Amino acid sequence: MAIISLTGVVALLGRFPGLAGVDLTVEAGEVVLIHGPNGAGKSTLLRVCAGLLRIESGHGQVLGHDVRSERPAIRRSVGLLGHDTALYEDLTVTENLRFWARASRVEEAQVPTALDRLGVPSRIHDVAVRHLSAGQRRRTALAAVVVRRPRLWLLDEPHAGLDAGGRDLVDALVKDASSAGATVMLASHELDRTVDLATRHLAVAGGMVVGDHGPEVDHAR
Amino acid sequence: MLADIAAVAGKDLRIEWRSRVTASQVIPFAALVLVLFGFALDANRPVLERATPGLFWMTVLFVTNLAVQRSTSIETSDGARRALLLAGIEPVAVFVGKALAVAVELLAVEIVLVGGVLVFYGAEIDDWGLLVLTCVVATMAVAAAGTLLGALVAGIRARETVLPILLLPVLAPVLISATRAFDDALGSVAVQGWAWLGLLAGFGVLNSGLGALAYGVLLEET
Amino acid sequence: MVLAGLVALVLLAFFAAPPDDEQGDAVRLIFIHVPSAILTYVAFFTTAAGSAMWLWKRSSWWDITAHAAAEIGVMFCALTLFTGSIWGRPTWNTYWDWGDVRLVTTLILFLLMVGYLVVRSSGGDDPAVSTRAAIVGLLAAINIPIVNRSVEWWFDRTLHQKASLTDGKLEDLTLFTLVFGLVVGLLFFVWAMIHRFRVGWLEHQARAEDLDEALEARRSEAAAAGSSASGGEA
Numbered sequence: 074m075a076i077i078s079l080t081g082v083v084a085l086l087g088r089f090p091g092l093a094g095v096d097l098t099v100e101a102g103e104v105v106l107i108h109g110p111n112g113a114g115k116s117t118l119l120r121v122c123a124g125l126l127r128i129e130s131g132h133g134q135v136l137g138h139d140v141r142s143e144r145p146a147i148r149r150s151v152g153l154l155g156h157d158t159a160l161y162e163d164l165t166v167t168e169n170l171r172f173w174a175r176a177s178r179v180e181e182a183q184v185p186t187a188l189d190r191l192g193v194p195s196r197i198h199d200v201a202v203r204h205l206s207a208g209q210r211r212r213t214a215l216a217a218v219v220v221r222r223p224r225l226w227l228l229d230e231p232h233a234g235l236d237a238g239g240r241d242l243v244d245a246l247v248k249d250a251s252s253a254g255a256t257v258m259l260a261s262h263e264l265d266r267t268v269d270l271a272t273r274h275l276a277v278a279g280g281m282v283v284g285d286h287g288p289e290v291d292h293a294r
Numbered sequence: 295m296l297a298d299i300a301a302v303a304g305k306d307l308r309i310e311w312r313s314r315v316t317a318s319q320v321i322p323f324a325a326l327v328l329v330l331f332g333f334a335l336d337a338n339r340p341v342l343e344r345a346t347p348g349l350f351w352m353t354v355l356f357v358t359n360l361a362v363q364r365s366t367s368i369e370t371s372d373g374a375r376r377a378l379l380l381a382g383i384e385p386v387a388v389f390v391g392k393a394l395a396v397a398v399e400l401l402a403v404e405i406v407l408v409g410g411v412l413v414f415y416g417a418e419i420d421d422w423g424l425l426v427l428t429c430v431v432a433t434m435a436v437a438a439a440g441t442l443l444g445a446l447v448a449g450i451r452a453r454e455t456v457l458p459i460l461l462l463p464v465l466a467p468v469l470i471s472a473t474r475a476f477d478d479a480l481g482s483v484a485v486q487g488w489a490w491l492g493l494l495a496g497f498g499v500l501n502s503g504l505g506a507l508a509y510g511v512l513l514e515e516t
Numbered sequence: 517m518v519l520a521g522l523v524a525l526v527l528l529a530f531f532a533a534p535p536d537d538e539q540g541d542a543v544r545l546i547f548i549h550v551p552s553a554i555l556t557y558v559a560f561f562t563t564a565a566g567s568a569m570w571l572w573k574r575s576s577w578w579d580i581t582a583h584a585a586a587e588i589g590v591m592f593c594a595l596t597l598f599t600g601s602i603w604g605r606p607t608w609n610t611y612w613d614w615g616d617v618r619l620v621t622t623l624i625l626f627l628l629m630v631g632y633l634v635v636r637s638s639g640g641d642d643p644a645v646s647t648r649a650a651i652v653g654l655l656a657a658i659n660i661p662i663v664n665r666s667v668e669w670w671f672d673r674t675l676h677q678k679a680s681l682t683d684g685k686l687e688d689l690t691l692f693t694l695v696f697g698l699v700v701g702l703l704f705f706v707w708a709m710i711h712r713f714r715v716g717w718l719e720h721q722a723r724a725e726d727l728d729e730a731l732e733a734r735r736s737e738a739a740a741a742g743s744s745a746s747g748g749e750a
Binding site (some may be wrong): 085113276279283 | 730735737738740741742
């Protein structure tokens with residue numbers, strides 16, 4: 074069964090149609106790169122797949138859960154890295170990660186491992202998120218996704234805000250996740266970077282999928 | 295489920311403790327309100343005594359507004375938006391957890407207020423049992439309704455103004471009942487305080503029930 | 517137009533009806549006050565029912581009905597409070613009594629309905645506004661009846677006359693005028709509801725059309741991008 078299958082999905086942001094009719098099927102283990110101009114609907118598509126956004130019409134399922142009626146179940150099984158960090162400013166890095174671990178029914182012992190993986194130095198583990206730099210926050214947010222070990226990773230511009238080392242780290246994470254059998258969808262402007270990673274390039278514009286092919290095509294341009 | 299509730303309540307209380315807003319702003323505010331009323335009515339002792347229960351619960355209403363605003367703003371601040379949703383915690387657990395955290399803060403303030411009333415207004419407590427139980431039960435009802443309304447106004451512009459407009463009429467029956475129960479507990483009026491407490495329990499159950507059911511629907515709307 | 521005529525008719529009837537000599541002319545207000553009160557509760561229950569149906573079945577029909585009933589109900593509620601207050605002054609020597617549970621309940625109901633309308637108008641274009649308002653409607657629905665009932669369960673502190681309609685002590689003509697006023701008020705209520713509902717329904721339609729237009733525009737954006745992409749592929 075496909076990890077994601079959407080048919081004719083229309084999603085609204087207020088009254089504006091963010092997605093105007095999306096048909097999409099993603100199989101397990103794929104690494105899909107979503108690219109397109111600003112305002113094309115990349116983030117909206119990711120949010121629908123994460124079960125965050127309700128759809129206006131159309132139907133679909135993610136990880137076997139209906140995208141209309143079983144959104145909480147979808148949310149529990151995916152890991153979304155959005156534009157927001159989903160971190161509580163007044164809590165420390167460790168406290169935030171522990172909260173996520175508890176919510177995902179993951180043992181708290183995994184927290185230090187995840188933080189190390191993301192290169193979050195231990196000296197800031199007990200610092201409130203409020204005091205961290207943007208890059209450190211991004212890494213912490215990524216750690217929160219990593220610690221959940223989701224079957225479906227949804228990453229919205231994961232390279233943004235990170236230094237060169239951080240960007241390489243993201244690539245490594247995606248590779249590891251993919252080899253472990255998870256499915257990854259990432260929205261990014263960085264076509265060159267992901268050509269080795271992605272098995273598939275999805276072009277999005279005007280709230281619809283306008284191109285769907287292997288990475289060679291875009292790389293050749 | 296219980297673990298989730300504890301996680302949410304614990305998180306809220308920890309954030310509250312970390313930012314010290316309750317201790318450094320809300321409690322002084324409540325004490326200030328008490329003192330101001332005392333100034334206004336002090337020349338007229340009998341009136342002050344008669345009015346004490348009402349003043350107490352009105353102060354609680356003001357504090358509830360503050361507490362609920364803060365509870366909601368935790369989830370809507372820039373970083374944490376939708377964190378609870380993403381974490382996949384059951385909406386009922388979120389509701390109960392957040393309401394519990396608000397209730398704890400309110401009870402802390404009420405303890406200070408009781409002290410304030412004893413000291414500044416010279417109140418005498420006839421029935422401590424009734425007093426304490428009224429505080430607990432009324433606080434639960436207030437926290438439940440407040441948390442629900444807090445989530446309701448979270449997506450509305452000008453939410454700081456809309457919240458009090460909704461809080462007052464929704465909480466009015468609870469506050470009136472609590473005031474009546476306090477009348478009895480403070481021995482100022484001969485009413486059946488325990489009957490009012492029963493009514494309070496009814497409100498508590500109903501508001502909590504509706505909150506638990508409707509909270510999920512609210513969260514899913516976004 | 518016929519209904520408007522009827523309304524005018526009853527207004528005349530009020531002045532022609534015989535006065536109750538205990539309370540003088542002020543008692544005529546009862547012919548407006550009592551129907552108003554009853555219709556307030558009719559509107560209130562309609563809003564409550566509509567709110568429940570929206571939350572349960574996502575029925576736009578019920579949602580618009582709830583909104584319409586709230587707007588009309590808030591008018592009747594204000595009328596009830598106003599006429600009651602004016603009637604109270606010469607009769608009980610006070611415009612208002614905070615100790616009367618029924619008075620306070622009606623005031624709370626009024627504030628709740630105002631709150632409902634505030635939530636409705638604050639949404640702008642947000643489709644979630646129906647759900648938010650519906651929850652306010654339900655909060656009102658569960659709290660108000662209890663406060664009402666609690667009066668009769670435990671306490672008896674009210675200046676209000678007990679339900680005199682059922683007593684049978686009223687004179688025939690007064691009783692008739694009262695019932696007549698109720699019937700006319702009900703007709704007015706229904707008429708107002710129908711009109712207000714139509715306005716709401718038209719707004720609903722207009723929004724659906726706007727959405728279709730927006731979708732068209734969005735899709736043409738996609739088509740343009742798609743063709744330029746495939747044009748560049750060659």
